[in-house]
Amino acid sequence: MTSTSPSQSTPANRGVAFQDALQVAAGIAAYSPSSHNCQPWGVGWATGAAARHSAAALLAETAEQNGADYGATQDEVEYLVLALDHERQLTALASHRVEMLVSCGAYGEILLRALAAQGWRADRVHFVAPTPAAHGPKDDDPGRIFGGRWPSAWVPLCVVRLSPAHTPSSDLAELRDTVRARHTNRGPYRPGRIDPAVLAGLSTSRSALSLFRAAPGDSEVTVRHVVADAERAAVAGLVSRHGGRDFSHRAAWRETHSFIRRDDADAESSGDGFTLGQLFGPLSWPRRFGMRIALAPATMRILRHVGYHRILARQLAAMVRRSPAAVALCLDDEAPGAGSVVRGGAVLADYWLGATRAGLVLHPVSVILQHDDVRAELEQRLGLSGRAFFVSRLGRAVTEFPPSRRLTASRVQRLV
Structure with missing residues (x-):
């Protein structure tokens, strides 16, 4: 190249x-x-x-x-x-x-x-x-x-x-300040509800500057906030039952693990991926060492036989259930073309920047979109039309996470 x-x-x-x-x-x-x-x-x-x-x-x-x-x-x-x-x-x-x-x-x-x-x-x-x-x-x-x-x-x-x-x-x-402040926060969120007016603004806001706005006939993006207890519980239930797939799928986990960096120096050198601190927040040295061993692909192949991947899925599900809201972004076309998906990414950027300005943080829960059967169940349970392409926890941070x-x-x- x-x-x-x-x-x-x-x-x-x-x-x-x-x-x-x-x-x-x-x-x-x-x-x-x-x-x-x-x-x-x-x-x-x-x-x-x-x-x-x-x-x-x-x-x-x-x-x-x-x-x-x-x-x-x-x-x-x-x-x-x-x-x-x-x-x-x-x-x-x-x-x-x-x-x-x-x-x-x-x-x-x-x-x-x-x-x-x-x-x-x-x-x-x-x-x-x-x-x-x-x-x-x-x-x-x-x-x-x-x-x-x-x-x-x-x-x-x-x-x-x-x-x-x-x-x-x-x-x-x-x-620049908003973009730099925007990053994934995988920690717990404050329990208080998010002002409905803030959510309504995020649902309808679209930058007038965006060149990627959908033209007539293109697939549109719908923003759906999940705030009701029953709906959040439904999403958490899907995560609990299926969230372990990412850990137990050998090729997927090997690929995921390849982006986990040993330390800040390793992350700085590679310029991509994430450290354990960016995944789990501040960690003591013994816990960081233990997590590094536990998450290694060879270890995960063994631990999945005793249900370790299901334990991790239940932990993530509990965080989804305790978050004040979740958000799903959907394209109205069930089989969108590449251009529509790129436009969807532009809407996601617009949404995430707006959420950052409002003092909110996100933690994508991609695993329930990565398998067609689970994604279809999510869409059915939430009454989503078209194709969901982004699902995330949404709330106000308790702990700051460092940017990657x-x-x-x-x-x-x-x-x-």
Whole structure:
């Protein structure tokens, strides 16, 4: 894979101001949520003639279909390509495909917000949905579309056009602080109920800046808060009965465990994953040592025979039951396309930032979405329509959890 990054090799005559804005935006978007903190995204900045031509052609096709007018001239615009990095994605379960696209959508949303806050507005998007050719070279191969500098492990998800705006869209410092404050909190939550007005605001809020807003005919996202005791108990019951699958599924747990870092230094070096402290909160040295042994894949293979995975599931279920609320995000299409799922990730980013501003924290409970039978039961019990793609505990934190480490911008960006 090419290692070229905007900071290493930027054409002297191309978008110097944009380069600076992109570096700042990438530093903020690096703190976007992703499963296991795997950060499966990539961003290509189209600076080469072939890549810019291809990006413009794809966006022109979308504009023509929508009857839109470009406005800005070709010399004023910049193009970014959001991608899924196969080398960083989770693959142990088929459902991880959806989780990876959601993660990429959340990253893309925060990246575009940070650019807009610096005066670079995204005004066009084209979702890429390649169809492999049956024989011979693929006409839609990313290397053919965006040129030879396109990383072979990246699959393009969408092309975005950005134009200079007269004024920044929002306060960059406020956005940076909110994004940095947003992280998963797996500890207990305060028992008091959450103000219904706050929940109502989170259910309906959608950023007017988001380029990933669903167009007419696209799958919409529904936000459903679970606050009634009986409904929370139903969700907790599913977690108790099925939450052990992640621990007992050999390939899934091996993949999960590969993201557990030995200590802060190991996490800092890798730039991804999480430490035991980020999973369980502050731990004494003996307990940290014991947890490291207990969670090792070889140990888990033995302990599952005595029901250890069920004990862990019941512990998580108890936390779900004691939380004041849970939240489910659903796409109204039961079989959404990649573009709809990416948009769903953008809505998730919008929701999580809004929750952070309201003083709330989240702890995703992904295990009840990772198996179709369990997900279907969840949707039936809560009366959800379409496909649930995110479920989480929601509340006010008792204990602060440290943020996890992030990859540098140069590891997720390329010039193409």
